[in-house]
Amino acid sequence: xxxxxxxxxxxxxxxxxxxxxxxxxxxxxxxxxxxxxxxxxxxxxxxxxxxxxxxxxxxxxxxxxxxxxxxxxxxxxxxxxxxxxxxxxxxxxxxxxxxxxxxxxxxxxxxxxxxxxxxxxxxxxxxxxxxxxxxxxxxxxxxxxxxxxxxxxxxxxxxxxxxxxxxxxxxxxxxxxxxxxxxxxxxxxxxxxxxxxxxxxxxxxxxxxxxxxxxxxxxxxxxxxxxxxxxxxxxxx
Amino acid sequence: xxxxxxxxxxxxxxxxxxxxxxxxxxxxxxxxxxxxxxxxxxxxxxxxxxxxxxxxxxxxxxxxxxxxxxxxxxxxxxxxxxxxxxxxxxxxxxxxxxxxxxxxxxxxxxxxxxxxxxxxxxxxxxxxxxxxxxxxxxxxxxxxxxxxxxxxxxxxxxxxxxxxxxxxxxxxxxxxxxxxxxxxxxxxxxxxxxxxxxxxxxxxxxxxxxxxxxxxxxxxxxxxxxxxxxxxxxxxx
Numbered sequence: 448x449x450x451x452x453x454x455x456x457x458x459x460x461x462x463x464x465x466x467x468x469x470x471x472x473x474x475x476x477x478x479x480x481x482x483x484x485x486x487x488x489x490x491x492x493x494x495x496x497x498x499x500x501x502x503x504x505x506x507x508x509x510x511x512x513x514x515x516x517x518x519x520x521x522x523x524x525x526x527x528x529x530x531x532x533x534x535x536x537x538x539x540x541x542x543x544x545x546x547x548x549x550x551x552x553x554x555x556x557x558x559x560x561x562x563x564x565x566x567x568x569x570x571x572x573x574x575x576x577x578x579x580x581x582x583x584x585x586x587x588x589x590x591x592x593x594x595x596x597x598x599x600x601x602x603x604x605x606x607x608x609x610x611x612x613x614x615x616x617x618x619x620x621x622x623x624x625x626x627x628x629x630x631x632x633x634x635x636x637x638x639x640x641x642x643x644x645x646x647x648x649x650x651x652x653x654x655x656x657x658x659x660x661x662x663x664x665x666x667x668x669x670x671x672x673x674x675x676x677x678x679x680x681x682x683x684x
Numbered sequence: 685x686x687x688x689x690x691x692x693x694x695x696x697x698x699x700x701x702x703x704x705x706x707x708x709x710x711x712x713x714x715x716x717x718x719x720x721x722x723x724x725x726x727x728x729x730x731x732x733x734x735x736x737x738x739x740x741x742x743x744x745x746x747x748x749x750x751x752x753x754x755x756x757x758x759x760x761x762x763x764x765x766x767x768x769x770x771x772x773x774x775x776x777x778x779x780x781x782x783x784x785x786x787x788x789x790x791x792x793x794x795x796x797x798x799x800x801x802x803x804x805x806x807x808x809x810x811x812x813x814x815x816x817x818x819x820x821x822x823x824x825x826x827x828x829x830x831x832x833x834x835x836x837x838x839x840x841x842x843x844x845x846x847x848x849x850x851x852x853x854x855x856x857x858x859x860x861x862x863x864x865x866x867x868x869x870x871x872x873x874x875x876x877x878x879x880x881x882x883x884x885x886x887x888x889x890x891x892x893x894x895x896x897x898x899x900x901x902x903x904x905x906x907x908x909x910x911x912x913x914x915x916x917x918x919x920x921x
Contacts, residue, residue, distance in 0.1 A: 516767050
């Protein structure tokens with residue numbers, strides 16, 4: 448097994464996105480073409496909420512495992528971005544605001560009791576992954592952020608075009624992630640290149656991005672099958 | 685078993701400090717009376733460094749377990765205080781600066797290889813405690829901060845009086861903790877009073893402060909016996 452150059456290593460990491468990022472999932476394709484109805488979009492928002500609210504949990508687990516103070520000093524910004532501060536609302540609050548603009552209640556609708564099991568399992572698997580893997584492999588798994596800005600840009604345009612029943616001022620989450628994700632992934636990539644420094648660790652880092660793509664994909668599977676189950680189609684005939 | 689009022693509960697928590705806080709340990713009494721030699725003070729600084737550097741680790745573990753965003757938003761400040769930011773040095777850096785003013789090297793002296801085993805075990809037990817106990821019991825264990833300002837005030841005066849070979853400008857850690865600890869323990873106490881809300885949980889919170897006092901005390905035992913071992917005294921006769 449050969450040690451890749453930084454350039455080749457980065458190319459392998461990026462290739463995972465080209466092949467497996469959830470922007471290609473049928474549910475996202477339907478979403479971006481304006482084909483989801485209000486109920487489907489709300490169900491997506493409720494289920495994705497579980498991922499959103501666990502991002503700072505995941506990052507705090509990672510923070511507790513990173514042995515280098517200078518890396519923690521940068522990583523902590525992710526928690527501040529998502530949790531916000533008592534003064535400035537963060538990503539979780541922005542997601543709730545988006546849900547409210549879709550007619551959802553934060554107390555009654557956007558709660559764990561309403562999750563599809565597949566969504567919960569996928570997110571819980573992510574927490575387990577960062578809890579049990581070496582910290583730099585956990586960081587490598589964050590590199591789906593390399594592919595996120597393109598997704599957010601397309602999604603934002605799709606929402607503004609097709610889902611005009613949602614107040615566009617409530618889409619601040621997507622607008623802000625367009626700025627935050629590139630900054631985050633620059634740091635995550637630099638750490639991955641530095642610490643995944645053997646042929647074996649390089650492959651494990653690529654596998655971590657694949658794992659992360661799978662868990663994002665899997666959440667959409669849960670949604671897709673919820674609405675498009677062939678069994679349901681047969682039964683409803 | 686009765687449910688204590690907030691006032692009684694607080695009194696029970698405070699009583700632990702009166703009885704068991706490590707300001708009464710013989711090693712601290714020797715320190716505060718100017719009876720430690722340079723070597724003993726340096727050994728204290730090196731061993732206590734392990735506690736200092738694990739404070740943000742402990743707080744990140746806790747952060748990952750706190751299910752309430754508004755509590756995390758305040759708790760995260762502790763990590764920022766100790767780790768610092770790329771711009772502003774935090775408590776760990778200030779501790780290293782104090783060690784350097786004692787003639788210690790951060791690379792060669794203030795490292796894990798130089799720890800007394802008893803110091804390491806005590807701190808590792810703390811991480812294990814917050815990892816395995818309910819998050820609000822972990823928070824209760826932080827309430828030794830109720831007793832810390834008095835200790836820091838006396839220690840700072842003792843250093844400035846007795847250990848004049850240490851540049852007083854390098855004692856910034858103690859000066860800043862005098863301000864931070866009261867703010868931290870106000871928050872920790874409020875959370876403890878709110879969430880430890882059964883007779884059983886109130887007793888468990890008191891036990892958590894006892895546990896924390898024990899681990900602080902135990903670190904000083906390791907130092908005390910290192911220098912004052914009766915066996916050594918007998919052997920050196």
